[in-house]
Amino acid sequence: MTSTSFSDDSSHRVVIVGGGAGGLELAAKLGRKFGTSHITLIDKSTEHIWKPSLHEVAAGTLDIHREGLSYFMLARDRRFSFVLGEIEGVDRPNRKVRLKPVLSPQGEEMVPSREIAYDTLVLAVGSRSNFFGTPGAAEHAIALDSTAQAERFRMQLMRELVLLNQRKNHEPDAILNIAIVGGGATGVELAAELLEARRGMSFYGLENFNPATDIRITLLEGSNRLLSALQPRLSQTARNLLEERGVFVATSVRVTRVTDKGLYDSNEVFYPANLCVWAAGIEAPAFLAEQGLAVNRLNQLQVDDRLRTVDADIYAMGDCAQAPWDDDNAFLPARAQVAHQQASYLVPIMQARIQGGPVPDKPFVFKDYGSLVSVGHSRGVGSLMGVLAGRSWFVEGLLARMMYMSLHIMHHMAVLGPIRTASMALGRLLLKRSTHRVKLH
Template sequence: MANTLSKKIIIVGGGAGGLELAAKLGRRFGRETVFLIDKEHDHIWKPSLHEVAAGTLDIHREGLSYFMLARDCHFTFLPGEMLALDRDKREISLAPVVGPDHEEVFPARSVEYDYLVLCVGSQTNFFGTKGADEYAVALDSTAQAERFRLKLLNELISTHKRAQKGLDDDLCISIVGGGATGVELAAELLEASADLHFYGVNTPGHTQQRAVRITLMEGADRILSALPEKVSASAHALLVQRGVRVQTGVRVAEIGKHVIIDAEGKEYPSDLCVWAAGIKAPAFLCHVGLPVNRLNQLIVDAYLRTEDPNIWAIGDCAQAPWGDSGTYLPARAQVAHQQASYLYRRFSQELRGRPPQQHPFQFKDYGSLVSVGQSRGVGSLMGVLVGRSWFVKGVLARGMYMSLHLMHHMAVLGWVRTFTLALGRLLSKRAAPRVKLH
């Protein structure tokens, strides 16, 4: 595992791209060369957060410990949140890590680097919408997903507080944003609410479970507007068929405690609101001295490099050119996956004392898949061999969607560990409740 140049690679952010890069480099060059920094202690595949929010996935079973991954993949994990960057000294500053009782576990530190890769992901963009910070829930992290799940559970098992307010007994859930996250959350909530009555979650004095009404609100003229129209239409039909109220062409202007108001002044009842209408990179990137765009994303060239030749950025926090099209790469997991593989090859060459690869990063779009419940999905697969796209739906699309998660685990853990992990989770699900109610 030794390398000839004794360089130190610091990777900030343990999401899909950052963790895959750290695992691949760590297995080849060792923990004295490869360092991963993240403010969380556990990794979860971000596209799974809508399942955590609905209670159909238990984060305590799904999460992977960074410390365990560092041991198995031979990189060094440094817990902490990046605060600042000193390009002259080639070092980054980390905030202190505190425990549950606010005791200091790790002090504030500075970490030197030879090469720095920033892959700190993205967070929800409220676009300055009035009341969104206070009344809408985002799904950027496991903590936020768990927060929504507990709020949902509390609403379902609450006493007569709604009746005392003179409101009907239906629970109105609003999802602002008809992209993949919004669509998948709506479908997952349907799955969860259909099973709740098996666990005795009923409103006091009623023999039936409390009705759940889900409204998906999208500002464009169709949901999944970034995907082909056939995918959008199929997802729309599936959601409506299963009871979701889909509202397109609705631009949200204000969010209140129990209401959403659109730009035309129309009001929509809402007990719980999830915001899934846009993303931006973390704000601290605006203060590291590197060029960013209006979404706080670091501007990188075709080689994924910032204006500093020793700093790269990948994933949602980077604005990377999409070939010669004049557009930029979308914020998707497969982009981060391919970028991690590209940088792995680039650093491998240099750490072995060879000239690094000279060709720019080229993204291959293999299509998009969207989960519309536990047994259904829709998607468009790009026929890279035959030059056309294939539309898939139903159980086949759902199975392919699930395989994306397994591919991520394989990149990090290898196929043997991934197989045993998948088998163990399959068996444990047969003994676990369908919806987590604790």
């Protein structure tokens, strides 16, 4: 395939839709090079949070108001334009992105619907939980796709704890049942984080609540092991750590319906649940299937090994894209490290399109550095791929946890730079020493 050249155009506009890990990193890197006239980032939220941290927000161990990064602040510092809004569709013939109106919490229209012109469009709109048509799941289960949903779970957890504390006056044996559907990274990490959080819950005026016995966490997984995308040894280690701390783990369980009282599996076994979290798979936003672009059954945009869609002016990256991985017809997994590498890959391509030079024709090659999963604040499990002589190395315990935390710091460095990241990390470390462990207000 030959390189493509573009005529020199000082007004070439690159519009990035989606301020997740990959989209924000791409906007920050391009913004520093080309400024606000060339780079625009669109997102429906005003604040960015690293998505792998949402389980901590849900458990109350991470305060979104301290952790979140303002897109407006980032736009000023990294020199890109930020537009608040949710994408409705793409007018491909006229190269415009249509945005829905921005509404207030009360439903009032604050900003009308708009159209944003682009010369190159990068879709990085991420993914959302896939309920697979399970009856009652959308109504009674909470997905952790956004900070709003994580906060919703935290508030419902607080409410259930208060109600449980009152019930125990006349029902001493009452407990709070929390069911998590999906034994991937999100489900495992949420279960572990709830175990961490329950230690501090008894200090919030819950005089009848015993954190050791009054919360029961059930983790249900459809495949025959947890973390099925990772090595079996990691799966077994994670399961052992959770079960040793009281989590009930059931594998090869297919949830067939969800009610306000609990869940049923394909064998009509009932799992009681006051709270249910759904983390059993993902799909891309449905609007992608309506743009005349090739998508798969999960609404993911099908892209080539240069991350291009069938439209030469539209690229896609991250969870919303189905990108080839190797010659065996495999596709890249939905991981933060994939989006991070794709953002770095697209920088010289976008630079060439802006400057009107030849576009690099080297395909995207994903380097799998392994996977890390948090199983508590002092524990973790993971594998590091090819770090020494091309081998795969198994890590666990505090070392794995520290390496897991470093991934978040690396993301901040890509967005904020090393000095700002170091200052922020130090400030948060000092702040943690003077604040409560769990947010229940």
